[in-house]
Amino acid sequence: MAASAxxxxxxxxxxxxxxxxxxxxxxxxxxxxxxxxxxHQAVVHTGQHxxxxxxxxxxxxxxxxxxxxxLGVGSGSHAAQTAALMVGLEQxxxxxxxxxxxxxxxxxxxxxxxxxxxxLHIPVAHVEAGLRSFDNTMPxxxxxxxxxxxSDLCFxxxxxxxxxxxxxxxxxxxxxxVGNPMIDTLLANLDRFDAEALRARLGLPERYVAxxxxxxxxxxxxxxxxxxxxxxxxxxxxxxxxxxxxxxxxAAFDRAGLGDxxxxxxxxxxxxxxxxxLVRGSEAVVTDSGGVQEExxxxxxxxxxxxxxxxxxxxxxxxxxxxxTEADLLQAVTKVLHGHGSEALLDTTPPLWDGxxxxxxxxxxxxxxR
Numbered sequence: 141m142a143a144s145a146x147x148x149x150x151x152x153x154x155x156x157x158x159x160x161x162x163x164x165x166x167x168x169x170x171x172x173x174x175x176x177x178x179x180h181q182a183v184v185h186t187g188q189h190x191x192x193x194x195x196x197x198x199x200x201x202x203x204x205x206x207x208x209x210x211l212g213v214g215s216g217s218h219a220a221q222t223a224a225l226m227v228g229l230e231q232x233x234x235x236x237x238x239x240x241x242x243x244x245x246x247x248x249x250x251x252x253x254x255x256x257x258x259x260l261h262i263p264v265a266h267v268e269a270g271l272r273s274f275d276n277t278m279p280x281x282x283x284x285x286x287x288x289x290x291s292d293l294c295f296x297x298x299x300x301x302x303x304x305x306x307x308x309x310x311x312x313x314x315x316x317x318v319g320n321p322m323i324d325t326l327l328a329n330l331d332r333f334d335a336e337a338l339r340a341r342l343g344l345p346e347r348y349v350a351x352x353x354x355x356x357x358x359x360x361x362x363x364x365x366x367x368x369x370x371x372x373x374x375x376x377x378x379x380x381x382x383x384x385x386x387x388x389x390x391a392a393f394d395r396a397g398l399g400d401x402x403x404x405x406x407x408x409x410x411x412x413x414x415x416x417x418l419v420r421g422s423e424a425v426v427t428d429s430g431g432v433q434e435e436x437x438x439x440x441x442x443x444x445x446x447x448x449x450x451x452x453x454x455x456x457x458x459x460x461x462x463x464x465t466e467a468d469l470l471q472a473v474t475k476v477l478h479g480h481g482s483e484a485l486l487d488t489t490p491p492l493w494d495g496x497x498x499x500x501x502x503x504x505x506x507x508x509x510r
Contacts (some may be wrong), residue, residue: 154179154505155238157229159186159213159249161198162322162431165412166244166267168202169324169498177506184232186225186249187212197411202325218248218279225252233260239509240265243287246280246430254287267321267501269294270301270310271430271451277357280430281451293508295501297321298454298490318500319492322434325412327495332413335421344405348380349473350422358428358446359389362396364466368446369396371469375426376403379477382418384410424476426469433461438489442476444469458490 154174158167167183174181185207199206211228213221229252233241240263243250250266257264269288273281285308288294294310296302297320305315339346351372359365372381384407385393393399399406410418416435419425424442425432433452436443437459444464455461464472492500 153236153239154181154242154509155233155236155240156181156183156242156244157186157249157253158183158207158244159225160245160247161412163244163247163249164198164202164204165325165431166321167242168204169321169328170242170267170501171204173498173502174505177502179502179506182208182236182238184209184211184229186228186252187214201412222248222252225249226256229253229256230260233257233262238262240292240505242267242505243291244268246271246284246287248279248283251283251286254290258290263292264290265293265295265501265505266291267295268297269315270296270303270305271298272301272304273449273451275449278355284451293504295504297493297497298452300453316500316504317492318504319494319497320434320490321497321501322431323438323489323493324495324498326416326435326438329413329416333417333420335417338414338417339421342405342407344382345380345403348382348405348422349375349424349426350418351381351383351426352386352432353383353426353428353446354386354388355428355447359386359392362392365389365392365396367466369393369398371466372398372404372426373401374470375473376401378474379403379423380405382407382422384408384415384418424473426473433459436460438493444472444476454490 156167156171158164183205187210209232213224213228225248233256241253241257242265243253244267254264266287269291271284275281288305288310292314294305294315295318296315302315302317353359358368375381380403382405386409398404419435419441420439422441424444425436426444426446428446430452433443433445433450433455437455441460443461445461446464450463
């Protein structure tokens with residue numbers, strides 16, 4: 141894929157701000173659809189996820205252009221990281237004068253770009269607007285709410301998101317139901333998710349449960365981590381557990397001895413194609429990730445979400461997802477392994493999860509910016 145065009149004048153330039161691996165998956169179909177329309181666009185990578193395993197490999201897998209700008213902000217506390225993001229983005233936007241800034245998801249890069257754009261009177265478009273967990277202890281929930289209030293265009297992935305935005309006073313003319321660009325990326329790459337080849341390359345067993353955990357509620361407290369490790373070891377007594385370990389939780393899981401069980405297979409973070417292949421080939425997924433809940437809904441893989449809530453309830457009503465606690469995790473996995481718990485899989489997918497969300501977003505953006 142060719143590099144994106146240079147930034148143009150304020151009435152033509154579309155600037156995408158991405159910073160973490162979920163952003164890259166959502167941005168890819170939007171960038172591609174805008175390129176097909178001949179739009180002047182640029183990609184600013186904040187560097188919130190900055191090493192090859194969490195960043196560059198996703199650009200390669202997804203065919204995203206090399207970022208026009210990489211701010212290289214890196215990690216830090218929420219306050220320190222968000223402040224650094226805002227300083228870097230303010231400098232970039234002041235110098236480049238984008239016509240509209242497109243932000244994705246709910247990470248710190250998302251809210252930082254929205255805040256800076258609002259202060260500089262630059263329009264903002266939020267892809268994945270209106271998702272709500274109603275749990276303000278989650279940093280992502282705060283980011284989502286603030287970003288939506290500042291956005292001139294709110295692109296919703298599911299019908300309930302429209303209701304949430306309406307309840308918060310967002311004008312209907314700012315809201316567009318477009319479908320889910322993450323599913324665009326999934327559907328476009330279905331024939332590249334080769335679970336058998338991945339198992340052979342990494343020496344993994346044929347039958348396994350995949351796990352991915354990184355949210356503060358699950359990895360920040362040592363007592364919580366110890367309980368989760370005990371449950372994962374119990375699951376490993378029944379079936380192998382394969383877990384790509386997110387850098388955020390690696391030290392905590394190492395201290396708790398997660399890898400001490402012979403049937404627990406710990407991996408470095410995987411690129412997009414490898415990770416979805418791992419999910420596709422699994423008996424079930426144990427996760428606290430929002431995106432994985434969506435991907436399993438389309439792939440038809442039972443998903444056990446280790447959280448008390450989800451901002452994606454449509455994955456429960458239309459898909460394979462179920463909320464579980466640490467206490468009932470083993471029982472939930474056991475049911476799946478015995479063929480129970482997947483009987484609710486539906487033949488239908490959520491509305492507009494058809495692989496064309498990027499095209500719909502591009503159509504609105506190009507019409508709006510004229």
